[in-house]
Amino acid sequence: MKTLIITGASQGIGRATAVEMSNREDIGNIALVARNEKNLEETKALMNPKCNVMVVPHDMTDLEGIEKIVDKIYKEFKSIDLLINGAGFVNPTALLDTTIENFTQTFTVNTVSMLVMIKACVRYMKGKDAKILNIASTAGSTSRPGWVAYASAKAGVISLSKTLADELRDYKIKVYCISPGRCATELRRILAPEEDPTTIMQPEDVAKIISNLLEEEENCLDGQDIIVRQK
Numbered sequence: 001m002k003t004l005i006i007t008g009a010s011q012g013i014g015r016a017t018a019v020e021m022s023n024r025e026d027i028g029n030i031a032l033v034a035r036n037e038k039n040l041e042e043t044k045a046l047m048n049p050k051c052n053v054m055v056v057p058h059d060m061t062d063l064e065g066i067e068k069i070v071d072k073i074y075k076e077f078k079s080i081d082l083l084i085n086g087a088g089f090v091n092p093t094a095l096l097d098t099t100i101e102n103f104t105q106t107f108t109v110n111t112v113s114m115l116v117m118i119k120a121c122v123r124y125m126k127g128k129d130a131k132i133l134n135i136a137s138t139a140g141s142t143s144r145p146g147w148v149a150y151a152s153a154k155a156g157v158i159s160l161s162k163t164l165a166d167e168l169r170d171y172k173i174k175v176y177c178i179s180p181g182r183c184a185t186e187l188r189r190i191l192a193p194e195e196d197p198t199t200i201m202q203p204e205d206v207a208k209i210i211s212n213l214l215e216e217e218e219n220c221l222d223g224q225d226i227i228v229r230q231k
């Protein structure tokens with residue numbers, strides 16, 4: 001039985017993915033990471049009860065603490081086979097209005113904590129046919145005036161995913177990167193408050209694609225920026 005860690009599991013795409021992955025027969029253990037413990041418990045309640053679920057409240061800006069939570073998860077489940085990096089933060093502001101705090105928070109949650117999380121997990125994944133999936137954004141590969149911190153942080157996610165797909169191949173670890181377009185979540189509401197969420201892609205649509213990519217048989221889509229967008 002495989003063990004999966006999902007960050008950003010308290011709502012939106014991360015929650016839908018946790019539910020989707022809990023229905024897979026090859027997955028027995030799932031660790032849910034985010035700050036809001038109550039929302040993580042709500043995610044757990046929606047999941048297939050056949051899975052062992054560990055709720056791990058953690059603020060990803062506490063970079064030093066990431067290795068500790070990964071050690072705790074490994075101690076409990078004795079393996080780490082799959083990692084989905086879904087934690088994301090956006091506070092869209094034009095360059096001259098963006099504070100240092102906003103730049104730092106945006107890059108730390110979306111990009112730096114992802115690198116730290118991957119490093120912590122790879123210690124346990126080496127040589128095990130493991131898979132890592134990072135959630136970037138179409139904002140990372142196109143111009144987004146007014147969202148410069150978020151867009152450039154997501155460009156970093158695309159870049160780190162391509163590099164690590166090559167670098168970690170020797171460890172038999174595959175690294176995937178998806179870039180969703182507009183998806184009906186709280187993060188999207190912050191970016192486009194006037195938009196009707198029923199007219200855009202739903203978190204469950206993205207969750208199904210993530211699950212497909214993390215199937216053992218999927219063997220050729222790693223190391224690419226996979227755009228997930230409704231026509």
Ligand SMILES: NC(=O)c1ccc[n+]([C@@H]2O[C@H](COP(=O)([O-])OP(=O)(O)OC[C@H]3O[C@@H](n4cnc5c(N)ncnc54)[C@H](OP(=O)(O)O)[C@@H]3O)[C@@H](O)[C@H]2O)c1
Nearest residue numbers: 008010012013034035036059060087088137182183185187
């Ligand atoms: N929705 C879209 O249109 C869209 C498009 C492209 C890419 N994405 C990406 O998809 C991913 C999931 O986002 P979403 O759309 O599902 O948004 P969401 O519903 O707002 O979820 C964001 C998740 O990130 C977690 N998070 C935020 N700050 C955190 C922190 N400091 N420490 C730990 N966890 C933190 C939140 O949990 P807590 O608040 O409980 O900590 C939440 O679980 C993100 O990487 C986002 O950038 C979304």
